Amino acid sequence: MKSIIKLRNLSKGALLLIVALTLQSCFVAQDYTRPELPVTEALYRTDNLPTDSLSMAEISWKTLFTDKFLQQYIEEGLQNNMDVRIAIQQMIAAEAYAKQGKAGYLPTLNVGPNWTHQELSENSQFGSFLSNTSTDQFDITANLSWEADIWGKIRSNKRATQAAYLQSVAAHQAVKTQLISSIANTYYNLIALDAQLEVTNQTIATRDSSVTTIKALKEAGQVTQVAVDQNIAQYNNAQALQVDIKTAIFKTENTLSILLGKAPQNFERSSLEIQKIEQDIVLGVPATLLSNRPDVMAAEYSLIESFELTNVAKSNFYPSLTLTASGGFQSLELDKLLNANSLFATIIGGLTQPLLNQRKLKTQKEVAIAQQEQSLLQFKKTLLIAGTEVSNALFSYESETKKFGFRKNEVEALRTAEANSEELLKNGYANYLDLLTARQSALSAELNTIDSKLQQLVSIVDLYEALGGGLR
Numbered sequence: 001m002k003s004i005i006k007l008r009n010l011s012k013g014a015l016l017l018i019v020a021l022t023l024q025s026c027f028v029a030q031d032y033t034r035p036e037l038p039v040t041e042a043l044y045r046t047d048n049l050p051t052d053s054l055s056m057a058e059i060s061w062k063t064l065f066t067d068k069f070l071q072q073y074i075e076e077g078l079q080n081n082m083d084v085r086i087a088i089q090q091m092i093a094a095e096a097y098a099k100q101g102k103a104g105y106l107p108t109l110n111v112g113p114n115w116t117h118q119e120l121s122e123n124s125q126f127g128s129f130l131s132n133t134s135t136d137q138f139d140i141t142a143n144l145s146w147e148a149d150i151w152g153k154i155r156s157n158k159r160a161t162q163a164a165y166l167q168s169v170a171a172h173q174a175v176k177t178q179l180i181s182s183i184a185n186t187y188y189n190l191i192a193l194d195a196q197l198e199v200t201n202q203t204i205a206t207r208d209s210s211v212t213t214i215k216a217l218k219e220a221g222q223v224t225q226v227a228v229d230q231n232i233a234q235y236n237n238a239q240a241l242q243v244d245i246k247t248a249i250f251k252t253e254n255t256l257s258i259l260l261g262k263a264p265q266n267f268e269r270s271s272l273e274i275q276k277i278e279q280d281i282v283l284g285v286p287a288t289l290l291s292n293r294p295d296v297m298a299a300e301y302s303l304i305e306s307f308e309l310t311n312v313a314k315s316n317f318y319p320s321l322t323l324t325a326s327g328g329f330q331s332l333e334l335d336k337l338l339n340a341n342s343l344f345a346t347i348i349g350g351l352t353q354p355l356l357n358q359r360k361l362k363t364q365k366e367v368a369i370a371q372q373e374q375s376l377l378q379f380k381k382t383l384l385i386a387g388t389e390v391s392n393a394l395f396s397y398e399s400e401t402k403k404f405g406f407r408k409n410e411v412e413a414l415r416t417a418e419a420n421s422e423e424l425l426k427n428g429y430a431n432y433l434d435l436l437t438a439r440q441s442a443l444s445a446e447l448n449t450i451d452s453k454l455q456q457l458v459s460i461v462d463l464y465e466a467l468g469g470g471l472r
Helices: 002-023 067-079 081-107 152-220 225-259 287-292 294-315 359-428 432-466
Strands: 108-119 136-147 320-331 343-352
Touching: 067 081, 067 152, 081 152, 108 152, 152 225, 152 294, 152 432, 225 432, 287 294, 287 359, 287 432
Parallel strands: none
Antiparallel strands: 108 136, 136 320, 320 343
8 A cells, every 4th residue: 555655656746747847848038139239331430441351350469460579478478467367267257157057957955964852841732641752853864956947047047157157258358358459569669669769869979979069169159159058958958858768668668567477677679660560451341340359249248148137037927846855764763763664755846936025026127127228238339439449540550651651751851951950050051040950850750750650550459459359
């Protein structure tokens, strides 16, 4: 008779399990689809509309940056930079949550021994007819619980944790892209300062010689003491500029040290003259930003996470089917605990429909929907910012390329004017003020030419970053 009852109980449990597995195929959770985005031809704001799906972002940074010192520093930065290492730890934490999300389909199981001592009141319902009101009970109990994913709540939570992990991966890639850009720009600033220092040193040497010459002209009666004083002033002005440039070099080296995760130090480097970007400027269609820009990818993963959490919040309104089971050994006497007669088992199947919960579920749903809308707006905003950055970098590159040609012509003209003014002054045909003006203008123009060359390189780096380069 007992075996028949046990068989019936097992049959009921198996039937309930089959029903749960069947219901598990029913979902109310929706699948994510990418929303309509402002990815249009006008996103880059250029007359040369890109038609090629390829982008310079797909070029490896090792190919784009050919300077051997710069390549070495980028490699070191990717290994040692503190922001990159922090992002890696954030990625590891997100991966742990993703693994937990995948395990949501599995049941929970725990087991442990227990001892219960109970003292009954002698005037209570049971204590009044028991001779011994003190009891001890020993048990070793295992508890198992499993929830059927009828409405897709567990599936949505799993997808949400996976999206959060992928968002952390994209954020890590964004840090790397920004780091490569920062190291390249800092390096280019450093070699540009070297070039400006070289020009300033040459200017100091020239003006030192000019002071000697102007003093000789004064003694010959061709110029006054004012001309001598003005030349000495220009000489000291160049020396002060030299101090400023050396200070800037010192601080820029310290900035590079931080980017590389090193203590402040001097860095080997090449020169500004040999820097060339030989890769073609290829933008790719605006839609490529969705797959190349890590911050855009991170924003979409954030949207996916919010979307799936909204599914979870909605599914909480529906009934949940849970199966719980417990079993083990239970005995009033410790020496009989592991006896076959001490075995016990309980199986409970329950369908729970939430009714009154102090508006918690409705609040969770409203908050989830609002957060999903925030994520959507942030996603669209990030894409628009990406397009603007590409537009700005491209326009800057084209402008600096044109300006560099004008700057070179300006330097040549002013250097010629300086030489002619000096020659005319020696022969008594020019005013010393003309020479001073020509010298100061020539120095400023030469420094501006170096800066223009620097801005060309910086705009290329900015464009590479804006397109999402540096991931390869």
